[in-house]
Amino acid sequence: MAGAATYEPGRVDWRLAAPLGLTYLAFFAAPLLILLAMSFAADDRFASFSADSWVKFWGDPFYRGVVYDTVWLGLIAVVATSILSYPIALLFISCGPRLRKLLIFIILLPLLTSVVIRTFAWIVILAREGVVNQTLISLGLTSAPLNLLQTELGLVIALTQIEMPLMLLPLVTVMQQINPSLSDASRALGGSKWRTFFRIILPLSLPGWIAGATLVFASATTAFISQTVIGGARLVYLPSLIWQQSMVVFDWPFAAVASVTLLVAVLSGVMLFSLLGRFARID
Amino acid sequence: MAHRSTVSDRSYSIVMGGLAALGILILVGPVIIVLLTSFTSSRVLTFPPPGFSLEWYAALFDPVKSGHIHSALANSLYVAAIATALAVLLATAAALAMARSRGASARALEASFMSPLILPGLSFGLAALMFFSILGFRPSINHLIAGHLVVIAPFVFRTTLASLSQFNPALLESSASLGAGRFYAFRRITLPIITPGIVAGGFLAFVASMDNVPVSLFLSNARTNMLPIRMWGMMETTLDVRVAAISGVIIIAVLVLMIVMDRLTGLTRRMSM
Numbered sequence: 001m002a003g004a005a006t007y008e009p010g011r012v013d014w015r016l017a018a019p020l021g022l023t024y025l026a027f028f029a030a031p032l033l034i035l036l037a038m039s040f041a042a043d044d045r046f047a048s049f050s051a052d053s054w055v056k057f058w059g060d061p062f063y064r065g066v067v068y069d070t071v072w073l074g075l076i077a078v079v080a081t082s083i084l085s086y087p088i089a090l091l092f093i094s095c096g097p098r099l100r101k102l103l104i105f106i107i108l109l110p111l112l113t114s115v116v117i118r119t120f121a122w123i124v125i126l127a128r129e130g131v132v133n134q135t136l137i138s139l140g141l142t143s144a145p146l147n148l149l150q151t152e153l154g155l156v157i158a159l160t161q162i163e164m165p166l167m168l169l170p171l172v173t174v175m176q177q178i179n180p181s182l183s184d185a186s187r188a189l190g191g192s193k194w195r196t197f198f199r200i201i202l203p204l205s206l207p208g209w210i211a212g213a214t215l216v217f218a219s220a221t222t223a224f225i226s227q228t229v230i231g232g233a234r235l236v237y238l239p240s241l242i243w244q245q246s247m248v249v250f251d252w253p254f255a256a257v258a259s260v261t262l263l264v265a266v267l268s269g270v271m272l273f274s275l276l277g278r279f280a281r282i283d
Numbered sequence: 284m285a286h287r288s289t290v291s292d293r294s295y296s297i298v299m300g301g302l303a304a305l306g307i308l309i310l311v312g313p314v315i316i317v318l319l320t321s322f323t324s325s326r327v328l329t330f331p332p333p334g335f336s337l338e339w340y341a342a343l344f345d346p347v348k349s350g351h352i353h354s355a356l357a358n359s360l361y362v363a364a365i366a367t368a369l370a371v372l373l374a375t376a377a378a379l380a381m382a383r384s385r386g387a388s389a390r391a392l393e394a395s396f397m398s399p400l401i402l403p404g405l406s407f408g409l410a411a412l413m414f415f416s417i418l419g420f421r422p423s424i425n426h427l428i429a430g431h432l433v434v435i436a437p438f439v440f441r442t443t444l445a446s447l448s449q450f451n452p453a454l455l456e457s458s459a460s461l462g463a464g465r466f467y468a469f470r471r472i473t474l475p476i477i478t479p480g481i482v483a484g485g486f487l488a489f490v491a492s493m494d495n496v497p498v499s500l501f502l503s504n505a506r507t508n509m510l511p512i513r514m515w516g517m518m519e520t521t522l523d524v525r526v527a528a529i530s531g532v533i534i535i536a537v538l539v540l541m542i543v544m545d546r547l548t549g550l551t552r553r554m555s556m
Binding site: 011012013014015016017019020021023024027028030031032034035038044046083084085086087088090091103105106107108109110112113114115116117118119120121122123124125127129130131157160161164165192193194197214215218221222224225228229238239242243246247252255256259260262263266267270 | 291292294295296300301302303305306307309310311312313314317320329330372373374376377379380383384388396398399401402404405406407410412413414417429430432436490493494496497500501511514515518519522526527529530533537538540
């Protein structure tokens with residue numbers, strides 16, 4: 001039965017997994033180890049080792065503030081994408097196949113058009129003479145154009161669009177698998193639509209939400225282009241700090257500390273989301 | 284009682300419907316606005332455009348004015364093509380290796396093969412730059428390919444694994460019992476069944492490579508400039524309207540590719556599985 005050897009249950013065929021595994025070891029694991037080592041180096045030639053860069057980074061309230069702002073940006077992006085993604089996902093599971101197809105196109109199109117383009121679009125929209133300001137002025141809601149670029153609000157609005165597909169795809173996938181008769185039963189037993197949503201759909205869709213929240217958090221905290229172009233020089237997040245320290249100041253050990261910090265921050269967020277899911281499922 | 288529930292249900296429909304409409308507007312609006320802006324006759328970016336003109340597309344396609352954009356596009360296409368081809372080979376093999384295994388080692392391996400999706404690209408980009416420079420390599424396009432390969436392989440791995448999970452191994456057993464060799468069975472049975480998954484993953488990987496910023500940011504230089512980095516530069520310094528024209532070309536290309544991919548692989552079905 002040589003033909004079925006590849007599909008034997010419980011076994012990994014290491015000969016087939018090895019090429020990708022070795023590629024990852026050489027070009028993924030090894031660079032990350034170098035990064036970690038560099039964060040403890042005295043200079044970029046590894047002349048000697050010290051924790052100076054770590055002390056310099058964490059001893060300075062400015063850099064601690066940058067870490068806090070970066071994590072906060074990621075969390076806000078998760079909240080904003082969740083609020084808009086659930087209604088779209090609900091629409092998706094309740095509509096017919098043609099509309100479903102259209103919705104998938106609408107979700108995929110922004111995802112597949114470059115991040116740079118989506119950021120560029122938001123410059124056109126949020127600029128002083130942009131669409132939002134023109135609308136607000138013509139409606140008489142404001143007399144002078146608002147400054148939306150280079151603000152956290154503008155960045156969050158842009159990131160919401162940029163990251164929403166990452167929330168929507170896993171959410172839609174999981175919500176499609178929820179048995180519709182559960183919602184029907186809840187309704188027949190007198191549960192309101194709100195109650196049905198919060199007691200049936202929300203808990204059952206949690207695995208999809210966790211997958212989406214993980215991707216959105218990981219992506220929003222590292223969205224270098226959007227952060228620098230829309231946030232401008234006034235808002236500093238870890239990615240622009242890493243860029244500046246490594247390619248402008250050329251302080252590689254310090255840039256490595258910021259990079260490892262970003263890595264740990266993202267991984268902590270990811271673990272927090274999966275932990276949330278585990279608690280919620282016991283409930 | 285019944286009245287109260289109708290009010291509540293109506294509020295549900297209004298809130299959810301309103302948010303869904305807002306969400307869809309936010310998703311699609313920017314794409315449409317960029318597309319319309321790219322046809323502006325103005326020298327500055329305004330929406331709605333004051334007049335219609337193709338001058339920015341003409342400037343974009345002019346090799347004298349936009350040669351640096353063309354070479355950045357050529358670099359991006361080259362890196363994406365090679366990295367995608369390698370990712371398809373390596374990730375398909377890895378997915379085949381793990382198709383029916385549910386053990387702890389398989390789970391750990393699966394998580395590590397997917398990990399570049401979660402790990403911050405910027406940390407990895409800097410790490411790759413340090414790695415290559417410590418090994419004493421001069422920056423070259425091969426390093427870009429290696430970096431892109433790691434970042435895009437998870438896309439192929441995921442879609443191929445998904446298509447294998449719906450593959451019935453009894454097909455292989457029956458082909459073996461009918462005397463088919465291992466390679467023959469793979470070529471005639473396994474491969475045709477998982478090809479749509481591989482193609483969809485390859486498409487996503489290619490797009491992800493074309494769009495990759497963090498790795499290209501650190502591993503490209505003036506000679507190996509990549510399209511997203513070049514566009515970022517054009518956005519940072521002057522708000523060049525040609526960026527809108529590049530965006531227009533990419534949006535239309537992606538739309539066409541999406542429709543072709545949907546015909547070929549049922550991309551929309553595959554993404555909502």
